[in-house]
Structures are given as C-alpha cells and as structure tokens.
Amino acid sequence: MSNWRYWFAHNAGVLTAVVLFAAMFTLYISNHSAGLTPAVATTAANKAVLLALVAMAQTLPVLTRGLDLSVGMVFVMANCIASVIVVGTVGEGLLGIVAVLLIGALAGFINGAIVVWGRLQPIITTLATGAVYYGISLFVRPGPGGDVQSDIADLLTGQVFGVVPAALVVLFVVVLVVWIPYRRSVLGRAAYAVGSNEQAAYMSGVPVQKAKLLAYTLAGVLASIAGLMLTFNTYSGEASAPIAGTYTLNSIAAVVIGGTSLFGGWGSAIGSIFGAFVLRTIEDLLFVFDLPPLWQPLFQGVVLLLAVSLGAFRILRVRNRLELFS
C-alpha cells in the first residue's frame, strides 16, 4: 500500500500530463468530423512525435540541472543534412541516417564538452553553439528544398498493420532503446544525482563529468532523430530559425508540463513526451473548434502560460518561507 502511494507521489507530474492529454485528445476526437480513424491518428502522431522527441532531448540536460537551448537548432540541422544525404537506394538511405545520428551526437557532445571541460554555463553555451549549428544548416541548405529516400519515409510516417501510426512505434522504440537503458544505467542515475546536488554527487564519487557529457550527447542524438522524422514528413529540408526557436521553446514547456523540475534531479522523459502531446493537442483543438485564426496565437499563449503556472502549486506545500528560495 505505502509502496503504491510512494509510486503515485513520485509520478504525480507525469500522471497529470497523461490525464490532461487523455482529456484533451478525447475532446479533440469527439469533435473531429471523421472520428478516430487511422488516418487522423497518423496525422496527429506524425506532428506530435517530432515535438515529443525534441522534448525528450531537452529532458536529459534539464535533469542534470542544465539546459539545452540548441535542441531546436540541432533538430533543424539534422533536417537539412538529412535532406541531402538520406537519398538514393534504401541501403544508402540507412547509411545516411546513421551519419545524421552521428552528426547529432557530435553536436551534443560539443555542447557537453564545453559545459564540462570549458566550465561555461549551459544556457549561454548552447545559445552560442545553437548559432553555429544554424549557420551549418544554412550552409548545407541555403534555400528550402532537397529530397529524402521515399521508401524509408513512407514506412516511418505511415501505419503499421494499417492501424498503428508508425511514428508512434518509432517513439516507442526510442523509449525502449534509449531512455529506459539510460535511466537504469549508472550514468543515468548519476545524472539525477548531479541534478539534485552536484557538490554532494562529486563528493560521493559519482562520475559527474561523464554523466553530463552523456546527457548532452544523447540530447543531440534524440534531437537529430526528430530532425530525421521531420525530413520524412516533409520530404525536404529547410534552415528555418523560427522553426528551431519554436521547437526549443516548446520543448522547455513540454518538459515542465511533463513534471520535470527545471532545477534538476527530478522528472522523466516519459512525462516530457506527454507534455509534448498536450501542447500539440492544444493546436489541434483550436483547429476543430474553428477559432478565428487571429485569436489562435493568443489562446495558445494563454494556455501555455497557465500550463507552466501549474508549477506554482508547490508554494502551497511549503512550510517554511526559506524553502521558497531554492
């Protein structure tokens, strides 16, 4: 019994996001003219998985009490590079995918290396490296365009067995192959320790530097997976600073909605996935309720502000005012 209550309290943030998403998605489907057909689900999934992957990427540095403001830029860079090298036969395409993932890992590793060995603040580091990655995207693809290996693209953006959206399967595989092993590994647990208290973690012999390096590197990998998925969806690449900025900012919002603390050491990538789904469903809801287009940005902004303000409930639990200043 106490075990169950402990689990519940521990995952309250994630559960809130799941419930919020379930409620909103039900509302969306019940007001959609076509209902829940595989086509509707696939369209929704294809859009939502992009942000979910970027939000997962953002979660890892946030858990170490860092931040990655370059996830959006790595996402766009992967998109641009993929639109150049993921072409040709299926084999060449797969080779291109591996190359894009390696480039993403390298970009993340550079962030981590500057934060760990350069000892610069993550915010300002990733702000600057973000500019570099955007420059590289522009260099690779000065104007929108390009192509992508269509067999792989159709496979990953269509449906499995005609029912399940393939993008969701991709997301599930990423969780199984990347997140869960990471969470259970020594370095994954070290990341939580570093986020809670870096001094104490260092004193206890936790591999602080390796944990941070791995967190940023994996963030680069996850962001580049999202970039690949974007390429498969659009069949082209575009070096767009607004897209990168939107994804970076929404990824932070998704992380917060998913119950991860921006102060580090608390939360999970699963929560971020549902946080991302919530944000995406808001946009879809605006669409089915036929809100005048001019009002949509305001509505989205207000919902975003309210959603992140949910975190303010913690001040009700505070017994000593000094606990507020953390």
Place this chain on the structure above:
Amino acid sequence: MTGVDTGAMRGPTLAARLGIDRSVTIAFGCILLILCGGALYSREFLSPEYLLQQLQVGAFLGIVASGAMMVILLGHIDLSIPWVVTLGAMMATAMVGWGGPAGVWLCIPFGVFCGAVVGVLNGLGVAYLRLPSMIFTLGMNAVVQGLMVLHTGGFAPLDQATEAMHFIAVQRSLFGIPNALFVWALVGAFVIYLLKRTAFGRAVYAVGNRESAAYLSGVNTNRVLIGCFAFSGAMAAFAGVLLAGYSNKAYQNMGDAYLLPAIAAVVLGGTNILGGKGNYLGTIAGVILITLLQSILSVMQMPEAGRQVIYGCVIIAMLLIYGRGAKARS
C-alpha cells in the same frame, strides 16, 4: 612594514572603483582587435562616420541589454524581450491613432508603459508564484505575441512612426552625434546610478548572490524582483519605440533579433549569468563588441551561414578566456 601595507590601506584602486576588471579589459581589447582587423580590410572602419553609425545601431541593443542586465544580475533571465520590443513599437505607433492630437505626445511614454506592465507581470510570476523566470517569461512572450497578432490583425489604427520617434532614433542634433546615443547614455547613467549609489542596487546584487540571505537581512526581495523585471520590460519596449522610429514603422518579429545578442552582450561583459556579479561598463563593452562583430561580418559580405558560425564561435572563445566557472570541488 609600513612601506609594504600602504597599497592595501588606500582601499580599492582607481581601476577597481571604475569597475575595470579582467573581463572588461579583455572585452575592450577585443573591440580594438576587431577595429584593427577591419582597418586592414578597409580604411573606412576607423572613420568617425562609420564608428558613429555603429554606435547609433548599437544604442538600440544597448538599451535592451541594460534591462536584460538588471534581470541577469538577479540570477534570472527575461525571455519575453522579443515580443516586448514589438509591443513597445506597436503600442507607441497605435497610440497616435487612438489618442488623436494628445496621442502624438503620449505615444512614447505609452509604449514604454506597456512594456513595464508586462515586466511587472513577469516579476509577479517570478516573485510570488515562484516559477522559474525562464519558463514564465517564455509563456509571457507567447501571450504578448498573441496579443500583437490580434492587434495587427484587426485593431491597429496606425503603424507609422511619429516625428518625435524619428527624431530621437535617427537624427543628429548636437555635434553630429546621433540622438539615440544620448538616449543610451541617459539609460546607462541611470543604471550605473541605480547599481552603485542606491540601496536598491545593493539589494539587486544581494538577491543575485543569495536570495534567502537577502531576505533574512530584511530586503524585500519580491519588490527587487518586480522592479528589475519591470525595468527590463520598459527598456525592451523603449528600444522597440526607437526601432519603430528608425525604420519608420512597427512590424511583427522586429524584436526577434535582439534577445540573443542582448544576453550575449551582457555575458561577454563579464556579468555572471547566475547573478550577483557584473558591472555596466562590461555591458557597454559587450554591446559595442557584438555590434561591431555583426557589422564587420556583414561588410565583408560574409554569407549568413558563415556569420552565424563565426558569431557563435567568437562568443564561446571569449567566454572560454574569462567566463569559466569554478571547479566542482572548490
């Protein structure tokens, strides 16, 4: 004994009193380096006309950075700058249409006032709801964006800048020095006075160093937070008003180009992004550095791609020289 200790007895040196520390020296050194490098490329880079032109453009960034610096000194960050800049510009130009003859006089204060209101809301969220400033100002940015899209979509009576806005942003009335530079100088003097000579300024550093300690010492920390965020909002909106005067109209996304350079300028000037340490002289150096860097890269007709890469690399390289944090064990 006597001969050795006099240096320490005299108190801080002149350089320390003026706030000239290692980071400020290096930042000004880099400015000279850029200018010399530019002079090798073209003699024009050292002409007074070119330098005044750069300072005029830099004044807008300088005003935004002044506000951003106050918030960064607290250990917070204001990500609502992009749309607050646009808000200032749009509200000021729209006021002319709403207010009639009085609107011409009210437009500039009204634009700044709107920015200050957003800043106060930011401050309330950070101070009383205790939300991380990064996420709350981000949400506020989205809300202001929504309001401005709505505003331009149906209710904007005017988007043209007034004579007065054009005057302070573009014209040169004294010795050929741009008026915008005087405005920045006034803002800068105010910030220096606030930080060095008032209890509020001391409290800003105190809150930035350790908010709980400041609170226990009797500082009304919430008021300090709200004050700084209000100042940041007001300055971003003021820069927006000037930008509207500079380009003669207000348009969407006009503030997008100011967030990252403003934060970069403050941090390159030696202000600690975690708060509690920094001085305005450094911010001036940072602003001039960023402005010159952008200008020289564009004069050399570097494509946008190369400009972004060099821009990012220079920021990282400079910070690696002097902005490094302490080792974990210390």
